[in-house]
Amino acid sequence: MSENVVLIRYGELYLKGKNKDYFENMLKDNIRAKLSDISCKLYFGRGRYVVKEYAMCDENAVIDRLKHVFGVHSVSVAKRCGYDFNEIVELALSVMPDKGTFRVSAHRSYKKYPLDSLQINMQLGEKILQAKPQLTVDLHAPDYVLHVDVRENGDVYLYRDAIRCAGGMPYGTGGRGLLLLSGGIDSPVAGYMLAKRGMSLTALHFHSYPYTSQAAKEKAVDLARILGEFCPHIKLKCVSLTEIQQTIHKQCKPNYMITLVRRFMMRIAQRVAAENGCGCIINGESLGQVASQTLESITVTNAVVDLPVFRPLIGMDKDEIIEIAEKIGTFKKSIEPYEDCCTVFLPDFPLIKPTIEKVEEQESRIENYNALIDAAIENIETVEI
Amino acid sequence: MIYLDNAATTKVYDCAVKAACAAMSVNFYNPNTTYKSGVLVRECIENARNQIAASIGAHASEIVFTSCATESNNWVFSCGIKNKKGNVIISAGEHSSVYESAMQLKSRGVDVRTAPITRDGIVDESALLNLIDENTALVSLIHVSNETGAVNPIKRLTKLIKSKSPRALVHSDGVQGLVKTGEPISDLGVDYYSASAHKLGAPKGIGLLYIRQGLNVAPLLYGGGQERGLRSGTQNTPYISAFAAAVTEFKHLANIGEITRLRNELCVFFVANGCKIIGQSQNSGYILCVSIPDVKAEILQNIAHDNGVIIGKGAACSGSKRGNRVLSAMGLNAKEIESCVRISLAADTSREEAMEAAKIIIQAANQIRSL
Numbered sequence: 001m002s003e004n005v006v007l008i009r010y011g012e013l014y015l016k017g018k019n020k021d022y023f024e025n026m027l028k029d030n031i032r033a034k035l036s037d038i039s040c041k042l043y044f045g046r047g048r049y050v051v052k053e054y055a056m057c058d059e060n061a062v063i064d065r066l067k068h069v070f071g072v073h074s075v076s077v078a079k080r081c082g083y084d085f086n087e088i089v090e091l092a093l094s095v096m097p098d099k100g101t102f103r104v105s106a107h108r109s110y111k112k113y114p115l116d117s118l119q120i121n122m123q124l125g126e127k128i129l130q131a132k133p134q135l136t137v138d139l140h141a142p143d144y145v146l147h148v149d150v151r152e153n154g155d156v157y158l159y160r161d162a163i164r165c166a167g168g169m170p171y172g173t174g175g176r177g178l179l180l181l182s183g184g185i186d187s188p189v190a191g192y193m194l195a196k197r198g199m200s201l202t203a204l205h206f207h208s209y210p211y212t213s214q215a216a217k218e219k220a221v222d223l224a225r226i227l228g229e230f231c232p233h234i235k236l237k238c239v240s241l242t243e244i245q246q247t248i249h250k251q252c253k254p255n256y257m258i259t260l261v262r263r264f265m266m267r268i269a270q271r272v273a274a275e276n277g278c279g280c281i282i283n284g285e286s287l288g289q290v291a292s293q294t295l296e297s298i299t300v301t302n303a304v305v306d307l308p309v310f311r312p313l314i315g316m317d318k319d320e321i322i323e324i325a326e327k328i329g330t331f332k333k334s335i336e337p338y339e340d341c342c343t344v345f346l347p348d349f350p351l352i353k354p355t356i357e358k359v360e361e362q363e364s365r366i367e368n369y370n371a372l373i374d375a376a377i378e379n380i381e382t383v384e385i
Numbered sequence: 386m387i388y389l390d391n392a393a394t395t396k397v398y399d400c401a402v403k404a405a406c407a408a409m410s411v412n413f414y415n416p417n418t419t420y421k422s423g424v425l426v427r428e429c430i431e432n433a434r435n436q437i438a439a440s441i442g443a444h445a446s447e448i449v450f451t452s453c454a455t456e457s458n459n460w461v462f463s464c465g466i467k468n469k470k471g472n473v474i475i476s477a478g479e480h481s482s483v484y485e486s487a488m489q490l491k492s493r494g495v496d497v498r499t500a501p502i503t504r505d506g507i508v509d510e511s512a513l514l515n516l517i518d519e520n521t522a523l524v525s526l527i528h529v530s531n532e533t534g535a536v537n538p539i540k541r542l543t544k545l546i547k548s549k550s551p552r553a554l555v556h557s558d559g560v561q562g563l564v565k566t567g568e569p570i571s572d573l574g575v576d577y578y579s580a581s582a583h584k585l586g587a588p589k590g591i592g593l594l595y596i597r598q599g600l601n602v603a604p605l606l607y608g609g610g611q612e613r614g615l616r617s618g619t620q621n622t623p624y625i626s627a628f629a630a631a632v633t634e635f636k637h638l639a640n641i642g643e644i645t646r647l648r649n650e651l652c653v654f655f656v657a658n659g660c661k662i663i664g665q666s667q668n669s670g671y672i673l674c675v676s677i678p679d680v681k682a683e684i685l686q687n688i689a690h691d692n693g694v695i696i697g698k699g700a701a702c703s704g705s706k707r708g709n710r711v712l713s714a715m716g717l718n719a720k721e722i723e724s725c726v727r728i729s730l731a732a733d734t735s736r737e738e739a740m741e742a743a744k745i746i747i748q749a750a751n752q753i754r755s756l
Contacts, residue, residue, distance in 0.1 A: 210684055210688045213686075213687060339683065
């Protein structure tokens with residue numbers, strides 16, 4: 001009696017040396033957590049994880065969940081049977097189509113199996129050809145590849161296709177970073193890319209209510225929720241910039257607005273990062289995309305923080321970023337047209353080449369600079385996702 | 386909180402809540418069954434239909450209950466066009482549910498023509514008539530603009546359309562017009578008329594399509610053959626009952642003269658405070674579109690809300706889209722559009738609360754300008 005199982009393959013982890021267990025254990029925990037509300041059994045073997053004993057109606061949900069677990073390279077839906085070769089043949093015939101070209105690709109981790117891989121390929125291939133005369137063998141570019149995986153625990157898995165998953169490193173193995181999450185297209189993608197390398201995220205959203213709407217803030221919550229599919233237990237912290245922007249508007253030159261606001265943001269981010277155990281700041285800047293993302297602007301905003309600032313999108317074109325946003329499901333939400341805080345008091349001609357000296361001179365006009373930061377941080381609102 | 390966004394939706398009247406509750410907890414039976422309790426529920430639906438028909442000036446057999454006016458509008462565009470090779474005309478002032486339905490037809494190769502609207506927000510009559518020819522299959526004109534409250538003279542326009550093209554069918558989206566203009570539907574001469582109950586003190590999720598007697602329309606939904614085979618699906622008895630109760634209550638509360646006077650008073654107040662009224666003639670008493678110079682409507686809306694007044698900024702159905710198709714068609718520039726708020730009254734909005742809200746809106750505008 002065969003049963004459907006889902007085979008899980010991990011990616012880069014196999015390159016790890018002595019600390020491989022740490023990464024594997026984290027990956028196992030993440031898989032367990034992701035499938036916790038689906039009735040199934042997990043088997044963690046060497047180099048292969050298997051999801052068993054789930055209801056057929058849950059199969060798509062199992063696959064979909066695993067696609068959202070970083071560290072999982074690919075999955076396959078396989079048929080499981082025992083070592084009996086006749087049983088393997090029977091199962092192979094049920095898996096294979098009637099027409100086309102094929103090859104058998106066997107892999108034995110159970111080395112005591114009476115047939116070696118080549119013998120399995122040949123003997124099983126022969127049986128298939130006998131039963132399905134319209135199939136032909138093509139070893140180089142076949143229409144179908146029948147994988148046969150002989151495991152040490154008495155199981156044999158037969159499957160055809162591998163479904164590509166998120167890849168990367170297990171979430172939680174790469175430290176914690178503070179993601180500056182606006183409502184736009186770029187920042188969720190930036191967060192995704194670092195999370196993919198195993199970094200846990202805390203998100204920080206700046207708003208300017210009443211200059212930005214409640215809906216704009218809800219949009220950031222929704223984006224954090226979508227990221228939460230990949231990043232378990234992500235938290236969103238919302239900071240109001242209203243008073244800061246009003247003060248800059250009254251006391252500084254209009255064209256310095258964006259530069260000054262972004263320096264405030266970075267200072268606030270550094271403090272929030274320290275309070276939340278984040279070792280870096282992540283943002284969605286892409287070189288030259290807007291005035292605040294020129295080399296000069298980035299230099300000036302970066303100068304106020306000591307933490308490393310990761311900008312995974314810095315060399316990417318907009319269409320490349322959009323492609324990832326569509327893949328991870330944030331794009332549709334990101335293009336909802338609500339104002340974000342960067343457009344409040346937007347000058348007609350923002351500075352594109354600010355200098356630290358001139359910016360500091362503008363900042364010196366704000367007498368209560370630190371008090372404004374204290375007040376913004378004191379009023380942070382935390383949203384559990 | 387003073388609520389002046391009644392064009393978006395209205396608070397449900399107590400009588401409508403009671404009617405819905407009774408239909409949920411007592412008369413909950415399936416109206417399509419043959420046992421006595423079910424038959425009684427069917428009678429409730431027919432009573433509600435009669436009550437609504439009497440209130441809106443139609444015959445009960447001309448009313449088909451739908452889930453909302455968006456469904457009704459989609460139905461007309463999907464199934465209500467007799468001459469499949471003919472052209473379809475809409476005005477530039479239509480609600481998105483009509484506009485998008487027409488765009489769907491256009492994408493399938495139908496000749497869809499758009500009649501411009503004037504600076505006042507009503508359809509440009511001569512331009513409309515120029516678009517009509519003997520192949521015009523459907524003309525769809527909004528009765529009362531959800532953006533500005535501009536009232537199209539549907540009765541006169543229908544006569545002109547039919548005299549130029551007798552085979553053309555006329556549909557009117559009456560979401561903001563039903564009962565509120567005081568015109569009986571049968572007087573308008575239209576073939577189809579769509580409405581949604583939640584603009585009149587009933588819950589969201591119930592609407593109607595008026596189909597002129599003698600006109601045959603293919604169903605949009607097939608199934609159990611409810612609503613004389615025109616709209617399958619078990620009838621929403623609680624909301625149909627609430628709809629009937631709400632229409633009756635609305636008619637009891639509404640006083641067109643008073644609401645028009647109140648709107649005029651608000652206009653005078655806003656103009657005196659440097660604002661501009663968008664669409665000044667032929668307007669519904671219930672909707673007022675005001676351009677408040679040097680103020681972004683979204684910010685004003687937020688500050689007014691924090692000060693106890695809820696107003697709209699453009700139609701809620703198009704609120705999540707950039708720009709405003711209808712106000713642009715009226716010739717407003719981007720800056721004017723950005724500054725437009727929509728104030729919409731209920732049948733029971735008092736003069737005191739409306740004027741108090743107006744003062745708060747102006748204070749909020751001054752607060753924004755002072756920054």
